[in-house]
Amino acid sequence: MGRGHMARRNTNRRVGIADVAEKAGVSHATVSRVMNGNAAVDPGIAARVRAAAAELKYQPNPVGRSLALGKTDTIGIVVPDLANPTFQAILRGLSIAAAQDGYRVLIADSSEVTSEEAILAGEARRRCDGVVLCAPRMADAELEELAPTLHPLVLINRTTIATNTPSLSVDYGQGIQELAQHLVSLGHRRLAFLSGPEHSASNRQRLVGLDQFRAEHPEIELQMLHGGSNFDSGHESTEAIIASGATGILAFNDLVAMGLLSGLHERGVRVPEDISVTGFDDIPFAKYTTPPLTTAAVPINELGSLAWRRMREQIQQAGEATTQAQDEFSPRVEIRKSTAAPALTPAS
Amino acid sequence: MGRGHMARRNTNRRVGIADVAEKAGVSHATVSRVMNGNAAVDPGIAARVRAAAAELKYQPNPVGRSLALGKTDTIGIVVPDLANPTFQAILRGLSIAAAQDGYRVLIADSSEVTSEEAILAGEARRRCDGVVLCAPRMADAELEELAPTLHPLVLINRTTIATNTPSLSVDYGQGIQELAQHLVSLGHRRLAFLSGPEHSASNRQRLVGLDQFRAEHPEIELQMLHGGSNFDSGHESTEAIIASGATGILAFNDLVAMGLLSGLHERGVRVPEDISVTGFDDIPFAKYTTPPLTTAAVPINELGSLAWRRMREQIQQAGEATTQAQDEFSPRVEIRKSTAAPALTPAS
């Protein structure tokens, strides 16, 4: 206990601005000025200070700076599950883009525990200059209440009623319709949707899209099967899928599709000859499955970098509560080898 | 400019300890004591303070705390490439384990730029209480010089001469030998190693392992082919692999193996009938390739959580420079369907 103070006169104390000041024979203020190049400093003195700093290998303490400046040059990101390639890609894009502007990212993985998300986001916000929030299952009401307290905030795949929170979203409803359309145009008449987590916002969007599809294609059979969002849930649905009799399967996402592909392969069901399968997201692995997966491509890398751009805009115009961009991406159907015309069956 | 100060009397100032103190009619010191439960405080006053804090929704400013306490409750991790599933898994394991102890993780992606790694690590260290470093290509000399300055440090897949830096490593040499052995026991006589990045430490370990393998199996042909560490490099090596005439391929890692699998499939080469392929790492996708990939399983999830445990040990025993654990994992060969006995060929 008392570390902070006791360590003060210790030998192993980090070198601070005061040491540089002493060595250069000037005040801390001057050292600060030189380091930040804010005010004019006599070139001779500046050189002396720089020499002293270099010799002592002085590096300003970021915590002290943060306190004085009221900013941390760090943003936080809250994700529900870091095991999901989609969030990995967003994190990566965000991190790289932010780094280019000298910002770092702090990560908070809510491990799918919805009730923790608000708390994590709040904590992240207090430590950072802004937060990127991915909370697909958070209740609308909670989000609405939380958003203003997080202010420099960027939402992924969610929107708020207030228009001053930028959001990036993907039109899942549109994408899933196009995939269904693709299957129909190949000749499929019996489709099945292997749905994702029940309370997921993006799953709801897919369902809405499929309702619309049904309305436009009353002649097509479309079954709904419950599933999850990962490999294993896709794998576990194999039997149900086979039992459904559907020839065209819309999997919730690429992970589910991959699990299913593997399950079907084990059971000797050929893809796409016997059954066509589509994914969603176009994760990097999708083109390397066997057969390569037909999917709806989400510009997963852009998402992260655009999130940063929106964040930066807010950080820069600190204050002026302008209305913020709501970006929506339309997925592009990527046709590969996991879909084909169904085998000829006796017309029922 | 001057934001910090100008905003002081602004309306939108964050609620601080002073506000709570005023509302409760006590001093900041007392509020701090109540919030941290350090010293004894009259129960009545404590209740008043807590009520005031709750009413104002007071949350202590972590930056102020960090400055006073000399710790940030954050650790940094530097990785060469966040697109690599191995590092994603480490990051995830680390983040989850650290979160359980109330720590957060700050990420720094060096984007494979070796020259940036030392700088990034230094910056991360200054903002955090410790650093986990994954720098497979950093020169030994540089690492040796850098390590002491980073002190609470955990190395992944690297070691230093000084024994006071804990490190977690995987015995790639052993793993690759076992894979080669597996292929030989299936009957393969012509093998090829599709190597990874030239300066990667783990690639060197594999090469050393293979040298040993060669010594023990002079009758086996083992070719060396240059490659990279990702899908595309595996895919691009397809022709070279076919041309090599080898029947058993040791890919640098699972990603490379997957790229290769896909390339071979396109070329109509059957796996494992015509060629057997092995990967390395056992990333989650490995069991879902077609055919499922035989690989050397690295306990990828444990790596992250163990890294945290080692970090925590150092943070707790701040000071006493004891010698630290050097953990080495032996990969376990995971036999799946991408390897089988070679087709019978005329004995040469």
Place this chain on the structure above:
DNA sequence: GAATCATGAGAAAGCGTTTTCTCAGAGCGT
């Protein structure tokens, strides 16, 4: 040559906490 001005360095306040130091008052023994 004196008054004015620009330049630039040091002193000090401030950022939001924690912790030591100090001291008032309560409780106790004799």
Place this chain on the structure above:
DNA sequence: ACGCTCTGAGAAAACGCTTTCTCATGATTC
């Protein structure tokens, strides 16, 4: 009833930095 210890609260210093404020010095102008 006096002095002692003990409890607990406020004042103030400290953490490491930035920035305003202040003022000395030397340059400029009439």
